Amino acid sequence: MTTLSTTPTFDRMLSPLTVQGLTLPNRVVLAPMGTEMGLPDGRSTPREAAYYGARARGGTGLVITGINFVQSDLEPIAPGLARADSDEYTKGLADIAAAIHAGGGKAGLQLTPGLGRNNQYYDAMGMEPVSSSDNPYFFDPSRACRPLETDEIALIVQRTGEAARRAYEAGFDVIDLHGHTGYLVDQFMSAVWNRRTDRYGGSAENRARFAVECIQSIKENAPGVVVSFRISVDHLFEGGRTWEETKTLVQSLEAGGLDMILCDNGSYEAMDYVFPPYYLGDNCMASAARQVKEAVSIPVGACGNITPESGEQILARDEADLIVIGRGLIADPDIVVKLKDGRPGDIRPCIRCNQLCTGNAFFGKAIGCAVNPEVGYEAERIISPTDEPKTIAVIGAGPAGLEFARVAGLRGHRVHVYDRADRVGGVLLPAATPEFKRELFRMISWWERQLAAIENVTIHLGHEINAGDRELDGADVIVAATGSHPFVPASVAGSDHGVDVLAFHEGAPVGRRVIVCGGGLSGADAALELAQNGHEVTVVEMAEEIARDMLMLNRTSLLRELAAHNVTILTSTTVTTIHPHGVTVAGPEGTAELEADTVITAFGLTSATELGQALGTVLTVGDCVSPRKVGDAVNDAYELALTV
Incomplete structure (x- = not known):
């Protein structure tokens, strides 16, 4: 009997959802991610509007922008970062909302009351680091932040409401409050950073008070607009907030008037979870949404390396109400249209490399994409027919x-x-x-x-x-x-005894004990693959650290995984000779012989x-x-x- 293959359906992801009177056409949400496409003064641009509009045209139900700062009274706003702290920004914001609506989506604007201890621009702008309490400044832990006074907190709440009014006037349907990753709101909510003794500290209800006041200020200034909140359920570092603490907080947020909540994990101390690289696998934070959904009655969004297939399964298990996709919608803005058309195989996959999206944004450059060169050029890069076919x-x-x-x-x-x-x-x-x-x-x-x-x-x-x-x-x-x-330095003798890293990936046999010569990306990834498969692995790298050209957050995941799989790493060590049964190396302590069953060479490539x-x-x-x-x-x- 022949079994006919069928195209999977995505009925749950494509079904509408009504939140406080606002009907989203489907359950797919563009995760808030900064684009760095604005002007130096923080105004948005037609280029940015085209980027968001393309995701709406591709069928995304709710398109949420990256963060927009609501105040510079107490924190610096670096050049190029998006702003909503003055009426001069309303026009650009309205252009973004209009582009999203023209594409058929609902428009969301993310507002941030501040970054607190995680703002790296205080010194450049001549300002003093502030936080919920006298916390160590993230970029210089020897310095303590100044705790915000209650009147300053009230001013930030006021500024949040004023920015919400601008979002309302610009035509946004949803306002998302930036409350995750250890930024200012998160610093107030978390016991690890909040040691206050006034009404903003102590109990979970008090620690949630600043966030609740911001939510209520948004509602007062933007009547009828749905208020969302992005939260880190687990900070994933020792002493950071865990689910036990978060549970009471999300219930306080709901009691304070919150309409919708988007859930992830991570913090600056576990930055790789904020933009999870390929090492973290599928659905790496879906458990956060599942936990929150059991504790609240408002709609819950799941984040973290979610594919359409796994998103449909999450909804089917009732572990979330919304599927929040960031880099996947950068790679392919037409995910929803392709699902509707029964063409999931045509969805261009995100390879989770972080190279040109997060990697660019970290250095103040407009985001791009490793697999979609049209990102950031939606109104310019159009594949049009040639007049002279060749x-x-x-x-x-x-x-x-x-x-x-x-x-x-x-x-x-x-x-x-x-x-x-x-x-x-x-x-x-x-x-x-x-x-x-x-x-x-x-x-x-x-x-x-x-x-x-x-x-x-x-x-x-x-x-x-x-x-x-x-x-x-x-x-x-x-x-x-x-x-x-493949490149092998002329100074390495006996290289014919080694197995090239590509040959290993193509199936060349390897023994139990493996030495990987070269700690660049290909060598480090090969080492991790071998260790995960039960091999005893040593990486030898001549530089002071391995994978040094890697994006920091990717490298964080890689090093953690290598350590978890007991990979030995020898840096500042040069391979001089490859033998049938190991290598000779020259390191800080002199020359040594290392034994192995297989030696893999990963010195690099030449054109x-x-x-x-x-x-x-x-x-x-x-x-x-x-x-x-x-x-x-x-x-x-x-x-x-x-x-x-």
Whole structure:
């Protein structure tokens, strides 16, 4: 008997939800995330409105902006950060709300009463750090913050109400109060940071008072607007708030008039949970929503690496009422439309790398996306038909070659992609073997599906191209996307005794004891994969730390996981010789012999330039130009394809 495969349904995610008279068209919410697309003075821009509008056009039921500051009386607001503390910002906010409404979504504005001890700009702006109590300043724990006076708290509450009035006048349907991650509201709510003896300290009800007063001020100044609250249920550091403390707080918030609550975990002390990288896996904070939903009667949103499939399951188990997606909706703003159309396979997956979204925002740059080069350019980067269709040969079916072929094919060019492997993906394919990197497999499958639907793109696998091959004779344009080669320093003797890290990912056998030579991203990830599979692993790195070029929050997760799996890390140590049974190293304590059953080499990559040089006049893209991250290759390929 043949079982017919069926496309999964997403009836729960696509069903409407009414919150205090406001009907959301579905259960999908864009998580509040700063875009860094505003002007230096904090005003929003048409570029930012286009970004939010695209998520609404893609079907997202509720689109919530990143944080908007409500006051600079007691805290600095750094240049470029979004603001709602003056009427001059209302016009830009109204443009965002209008763009969201034009796309068919409901519009939410997130307001922050402040960052407190976590604001890094006090010194630059000549201000004194403040907090709920005399807490250590996060960026210099030797300094204590000044506790806010009660009249200052009242002023912040007033400013929150004034900002809410501007949001109301701008046309927003929802106002989300920024209460998580250990920022100012969270500092008042948490016993670890609140040691006050006045009416804002002591009991859970008192510690929630500042948040409740902000909620009530919002309601007074924005009548009929739904008030949401983003909360960290578990701070995930020793001494931080846990569920036992949070339970009473969320009940106090509901009693104070809150309409909806969005739940996550983490804090500055556990920053990787705020933007969870791939190491944390699916649904890494869904338990937070489940716990809160058992304690309150208002709608609850679940966050944290949630895919459409897992989101539907969370709703089916009644563990949440809303599915809150941040980076997934950056990667693909059309998630809901594709679910409605029965095309979940066409959803471009977020690979959870944090490279150009969070990574950019951390450095004050407008957010982008490693897999979606149109992020931040929604009104500008449009794939339009070419007036002069060409025949294009693309050599290499890695990320750069695939993205170039997709964009060039959509523009109407006749594209032939050649690769000597038997499957597309290039270096991404072996890199995706760890369970924690399975989203990379989904990305490869996405490219396969998109290219298969473009009639004028043909993939030739198992087909190696050399200079002078006749397949290139009819090409108007040749694109070399030939990738890179493994690199081994000339100073390392006996490298033929090692197993290249890509060969390991492709299935080369390894013994129980493994030494990984090189502590960059590929070496560190291989070490973690091996350790998770029960191997005894040592990483040898010549620099002072491993994965030093990694984004801080990703590295936090990586180091914690390596420690949890007992991986030995030797830094400031150089591999001089690889033997059949181990390595010779030179470290701070001199020369040593390390024994192992297998030695894996992960020293890095060097560009594969040979074919491009032999062919002469060709376009080059990806690692064959310079070995970099996936996002760099994808974005470069997209831009190059628009120029042909």
